[in-house]
Amino acid sequence: MKTVAVLGGGPAGSVAAARLAQGGVKAILIDEKLAWEKPCGGGVTCKAYKEYPFLIENDTPKKLVRNSCLSEPSAGSATLEMSQPLLIYARKDLNGMLLERAAKQGADIVKSRVTAAERASDGGWNITTKQGNIHADSCIVALGARNPLRNMGAEWRDGDTMTALGYFVDSDRDHVDIRFLQGFEGYIWVFPRLGHLSVGICGKGESAQAMRARLERYMDEEGIPYKDARFYGHMLPSLEQSSWRSHRVAGDGWLAVGDSAGLVDPVTGEGIYYAVRSGDVAATSLLEHGTIESEAAYRDQLKREFIDDLTYGAHLSKRLFCESIFGASMTSRMIQLMRRSPLLTQVVEDLFAGSQNYLTLKKRLLETASGLFPDMMLRTFFPSKV
Ligand SMILES: Cc1cc2nc3c(=O)[nH]c(=O)nc-3n(C[C@H](O)[C@H](O)[C@H](O)COP(=O)(O)OP(=O)(O)OC[C@H]3O[C@@H](n4cnc5c(N)ncnc54)[C@H](O)[C@@H]3O)c2cc1C
Numbered sequence: 001m002k003t004v005a006v007l008g009g010g011p012a013g014s015v016a017a018a019r020l021a022q023g024g025v026k027a028i029l030i031d032e033k034l035a036w037e038k039p040c041g042g043g044v045t046c047k048a049y050k051e052y053p054f055l056i057e058n059d060t061p062k063k064l065v066r067n068s069c070l071s072e073p074s075a076g077s078a079t080l081e082m083s084q085p086l087l088i089y090a091r092k093d094l095n096g097m098l099l100e101r102a103a104k105q106g107a108d109i110v111k112s113r114v115t116a117a118e119r120a121s122d123g124g125w126n127i128t129t130k131q132g133n134i135h136a137d138s139c140i141v142a143l144g145a146r147n148p149l150r151n152m153g154a155e156w157r158d159g160d161t162m163t164a165l166g167y168f169v170d171s172d173r174d175h176v177d178i179r180f181l182q183g184f185e186g187y188i189w190v191f192p193r194l195g196h197l198s199v200g201i202c203g204k205g206e207s208a209q210a211m212r213a214r215l216e217r218y219m220d221e222e223g224i225p226y227k228d229a230r231f232y233g234h235m236l237p238s239l240e241q242s243s244w245r246s247h248r249v250a251g252d253g254w255l256a257v258g259d260s261a262g263l264v265d266p267v268t269g270e271g272i273y274y275a276v277r278s279g280d281v282a283a284t285s286l287l288e289h290g291t292i293e294s295e296a297a298y299r300d301q302l303k304r305e306f307i308d309d310l311t312y313g314a315h316l317s318k319r320l321f322c323e324s325i326f327g328a329s330m331t332s333r334m335i336q337l338m339r340r341s342p343l344l345t346q347v348v349e350d351l352f353a354g355s356q357n358y359l360t361l362k363k364r365l366l367e368t369a370s371g372l373f374p375d376m377m378l379r380t381f382f383p384s385k386v
Pocket of ligand 1: 007031032034039043044045112144236257272275
């Protein structure tokens with residue numbers, strides 16, 4: 001029986017290990033922490049749990065949120081009633097549920113730190129861990145954004161990552177808040193979980209200290225206490241448009257999945273769906289094509305499904321967060337228009353839910369809101385060629 005080492009046990013690694021074990025391969029998943037409270041909003045989109053029902057059909061504590069409020073200081077706010085609700089987990093619970101699922105499918109779960117992965121003389125892999133060595137025929141890299149294996153997985157160039165930080169606050173509410181800030185490439189979020197809130201900020205182009213000050217100012221204004229709240233910080237892949245074309249998702253005998261492959265939506269920062277989907281696609285490629293052929297099969301499938309879309313998303317992200325139209329930021333215009341247009345509100349809801357991709361967004365806006373959007377705005381927002 002073939003052995004696949006799955007390095008990392010977040011959503012990407014757990015889903016890959018479950019699929020491999022289900023397909024009759026010996027899957028060994030190695031994670032230094034196993035189920036832990038990874039810094040995260042914990043939001044799982046409707047697209048994700050519709051495509052992978054095990055994300056919602058389980059007994060793990062979670063919250064389904066149907067309302068959201070988008071705001072920008074100069075534009076005020078607009079509300080969204082989400083017919084495609086957002087599912088929100090504490091990450092320790094989500095990771096625990098996915099690891100348990102992998103174990104039930106027959107994957108071996110090892111708690112240890114991976115320190116190296118090297119090719120073995122038989123063409124396989126020698127994985128060095130704190131607890132000893134593991135030999136495998138192939139290798140899936142699911143070590144997250146801080147993947148320490150320099151030769152495997154995405155390499156970050158300038159601008160390819162966002163800073164993300166925030167607080168877990170003991171409080172409750174029933175809606176999601178998103179706050180855009182003029183001239184800032186990113187946003188603040190308040191995600192209600194069962195029994196607490198994940199309040200955070202993600203973005204580019206500013207120091208973590210400046211972003212933390214922005215977040216605390218917002219929390220002061222909104223009356224959200226943070227003095228005794230647990231602080232968290234992490235990095236979030238957010239590839240620039242040029243980097244999407246050349247980044248490493250696979251190599252000789254290895255496939256990278258989730259954050260280790262840079263697979264995060266550059267506009268919203270959504271990564272859980274891409275982690276789950278890429279874990280599944282990588283495992284399926286190995287099962288169907290074997291180690292050698294799986295590299296090309298995996299790349300092709302990712303490209304077909306979302307690389308082109310996320311590449312265009314990286315371009316749109318700059319425009320949405322950093323450009324203005326008729327003297328105001330794009331995000332403030334979006335909020336003003338949402339208050340007047342149910343059609344635009346529906347488009348934004350679909351973007352939130354993951355059911356509207358970036359490549360067909362312009363077409364949809366033109367078809368549905370031609371009366372509302374002057375041509376000039378669309379031309380400013382979307383170039384004819386990207
Ligand atoms: C602040 C923040 C908020 C976010 N909010 C959202 C959100 O609301 N919704 C959403 O969809 N996405 C969100 N994301 C993105 C999301 O968290 C990631 O995209 C997702 O966790 C990626 O899953 P993964 O399995 O690829 O990596 P990870 O979840 O990072 O898992 C990697 C695993 O590898 C293990 N590991 C790392 N190094 C080693 C080592 N050397 N040896 C052994 N094990 C190791 C870690 O313990 C970890 O369990 C957010 C990210 C951040 C930073």
